[in-house]
Amino acid sequence: MTKLSNLRKLLEINELDAILIASPYNKFYLANLYSGSGYVFVTNKSQYVIVDARYYAQVKENAKDFIVIETSKINTLENILNRIIREEDIQKLGFEGEHITFDTFFCLNMQLQALMISISLKSLRSLKSEAEIKMIEEAALIGDKVYSHILEYIEPGMSERQVENELVRMIKECGGKKESFDIIVASGERGAFPHGKASDKIIQTGEFVTIDFGVNFNNYCSDMTRTFAMGYVKDRQLKEIYEVVRKAQEAAVQNIRAGVTAGEIDAIARNIIKEAGWGEYFGHNLGHGIGIMVHEHPDLSPGSPVVLEEGMVVTVEPGVYIPSIGGVRIEDDVLVNKNSCVVLTKSSRDLMIVKG
């Protein structure tokens, strides 16, 4: 019941009597319901899942700690909520303002007999349980297998999209549910786009290829990036950059442990890249939390005061991107421990040269 007590702590901090949860990822986190339909309603005293007939049996089975209530034409969501509001004397009712649409808020606010207050739940899922860590570990492990297959598979003459399709196929073959986001395959000059989704471009000998992909395993995500060379390295500058990015990534990872701030870790990688003269070509954050969503709290960003805690899982992904030339990014998923960290993505970070 740690998840529910974490949530109730947030209620206390925000001086709320209850919270209405609509986002699929938080409904899944708390009550095992991954759906756009239905609500989780948690008060200081009790917890409910409110769903229509389609979901009732499934939720009853999967959310044993919750009171499950079925909506109907008469027993609407609003009626059910107002009954609980009266029974438990709820004055201040939190909701996920960063998720609920204006129209949904407007309807609820018209009808509910409590003061509705938008709160952010972004920190709710940041400390992972052992079970959650196992899921992310498994997702990362599948990612490693898929990546090592791709190193064998890829050849000059293939399009980026062909490589993407093989990644998707292998993710499923290795037991993943699906890719955890739109896959980036950026070769040659396209490597300069940090978010260069796979295109019809043909991959050529001598080019660098950056692959950024993740695996969804039981609704938990991994996220990894590797850059490698086709046959040989045409551009000496990119080879230099590779070493800088690798060192920056390694140094950041080596310093991750409970107690340091996200900003300190970002600075370690950023300074190495800056000192090598490529600072202006590293234009994004160092990393982000990962779990049910690919991007979760906390960000590893410049100046962030967020203190890393045991049980957080974050990505570490410095990159350097030179317009019209190409780019390099290396990314791992890292579990924060008390005095160190564990890298969950195990693939080598050395510059690999594949058949060219």
Added chain:
Amino acid sequence: MTKLSNLRKLLEINELDAILIASPYNKFYLANLYSGSGYVFVTNKSQYVIVDARYYAQVKENAKDFIVIETSKINTLENILNRIIREEDIQKLGFEGEHITFDTFFCLNMQLQALMISISLKSLRSLKSEAEIKMIEEAALIGDKVYSHILEYIEPGMSERQVENELVRMIKECGGKKESFDIIVASGERGAFPHGKASDKIIQTGEFVTIDFGVNFNNYCSDMTRTFAMGYVKDRQLKEIYEVVRKAQEAAVQNIRAGVTAGEIDAIARNIIKEAGWGEYFGHNLGHGIGIMVHEHPDLSPGSPVVLEEGMVVTVEPGVYIPSIGGVRIEDDVLVNKNSCVVLTKSSRDLMIVKG
């Protein structure tokens, strides 16, 4: 420029001076920008795309009829909007309340010097242009190819998930971008779940299999369902039901043309199913509009007064689902013409028996 003039008609009807558009599908529809970032801002006089540096060059290239403005730390979205609000004397500013989150609304409403009014744009994209119809046609054609491959591919002993994976692979091989929604493969008893996503269940001889999938081609969707039998039909009742559903689907399609209401079409299919005695087992709408999104305006639902118009594309998908036994659904995509309609999905609707 029909799309923009359609939008301006909606502004007029709603007595608005301008509208701020945030949803990726409407930004793509109007200005070729499919992204969570950036806004399209259309006033009675001019039209703008407001994006950050990452998107500026791309939008400048792809949205020739728009004034493209780049945001920066000083030139924020709010500052840009307030400048246009002053220059064009905008009093009433519409926004997509069914899309924008409460928190986004709250920030904009605090800062913008106009009255913000939530409006629904759901009817905006319902009449498809010739170019749009071609995209949906192509998506449907790819779907037909994929389906005919699956009829050859599927065998007893395969899991539903294996069939799903092959569908995904073939969609890409045939030129689709990806599946347009989570694929349904429901065999045997699972056919009774109208939304039975592919599971690990093994497909067996004698069972009915329902496959419901769509193709995303250039951001336009198709959506088709077929039910077929593995080797032979074990359950005579299901064979009867198949014929009822087929007749209901055919009769509905034959009556689709400009001028009839969505409710009338729904009733034609529903009455045939009711008269055959299966009315209570057809629990969903007959169909829905389709285009950039899988579900668009209009719904073909009981009693709907929406009048079908030339250029709408809708699905027609009656189904009958018997708990613990199985189910049947047949679905096509249909283009509404003046005096008739064109079925875009060409696969046979006869009961197919595949190798078992």
